[in-house]
Amino acid sequence: MSIHHHLSDSTLGAFTAGTLIETISLVVASHISVCPDCRKRKDQLETIGGIQLKIAEPEGLSSDALQKTMIRLGKQELPHVISPANTSSLSSSSGAALNVSNSEVPKPLRAYIPNHLEDVEWKPIAPGIKFFAIEDLKTANGTLSLLNIAPGVNIPEHGHHGIELTQVLKGSFSDEIGRFEVGDIADLDSDIKHQPIADTSDSCICLIATEAPLKFTSMLPRLVQYFSGI
Template sequence: MSAITHHIPDDMMAAYAAGTLPHPFAMVVAAHVSLCADCRAALGSHHALGGALLEQTTDVAISSGLKSNLLALLDGPVNPEPVYDAQGIYPGPVMEALKGGAPRWKTLGMGVKQSILSETGGGSARLLYIPAGQAVPDHSHNGLELTLVLQGSFSDETGRFCVGDVEIGDEDLEHTPIADAGEACICLAATDSPLRFNAIMPRLLQPLFRI
């Protein structure tokens, strides 16, 4: 794997550690952390800081029935969620979204494909397959977009992004990502609002592709 040079910002890592990051973005952060030793260390620091802050908080009274309710839950049936390990280029958090299966690719045209993993009121997460040399239509953003490279690489106006790198796009970024030469680029992308495409055809197809 190439050296990871584009990481998760500290404020976003803090939100992920606190459990306040929306699910689509949390999926990207979790997948990146599984690939990046530096960000795993940063996450550990945030967890340690959170633990220290909890130890310093003032005690809060609890209801008299909390203990019995908790014991009743522990005595109830246990249905553990399955744990999915990384498979091939897909980290564990992506395999969890895929329920251990393979992506269900749907074509977007020009060889580009997508597989939607999560779609809620808080945003969406999807896998994107972009053939080498193919460009994603020029676009800007109505909100935040996180893009994690899982295979290959792509380049745009801000630089080059290889396996493990995360690009963070906001309302100020307008770009035309192009998959580099070599193998196809596969990315995990999360957004909290629709993209703003400049060309008429992508705008017309946007409701159909849900992007």
């Protein structure tokens, strides 16, 4: 897998700091599981964060202070969150051979969708476009879904209210920014409007997380959005 589009510094920084919502965090973890470059940058950020924490740590604060606080609050275990620490078990040290299995689905996603993309229960939402909502991680504002786009079909132009992360799981697409292939991630903020189009050779399946519903720029896509909830 040759990856050309990576996570931005700000997204990786927020992931490392644990400030992203879960839907966005899952896509970050999914990309990191297949991208040695981003995993190395995440490790560097964690090292810097650890040094800063050490400097700022008050005298006498023990390493199990958080655990003790949770027990005091009546919670015996730390809450399960998708965090940078959890991603360490997602990868091996074998470089390019990362995440290799007979599944097209990156490891962090396998708890939420079938191991094989053809087993997903797709819902048609527009000619050439099928959709699957991953409800388990739906937050108050964010969404997490899979889009299955037929060869040559374009997604209507849209902008965003916040971060939109798109990871290609199968096939490829192109937009104003460039061409995105398997493993690539489009890390877009609210300033960017784009109109992705699936390449003509194969269907393109993407994992998409948004902080808020997309802003479509014409009426028909808005209607599709209304009925599909994306």
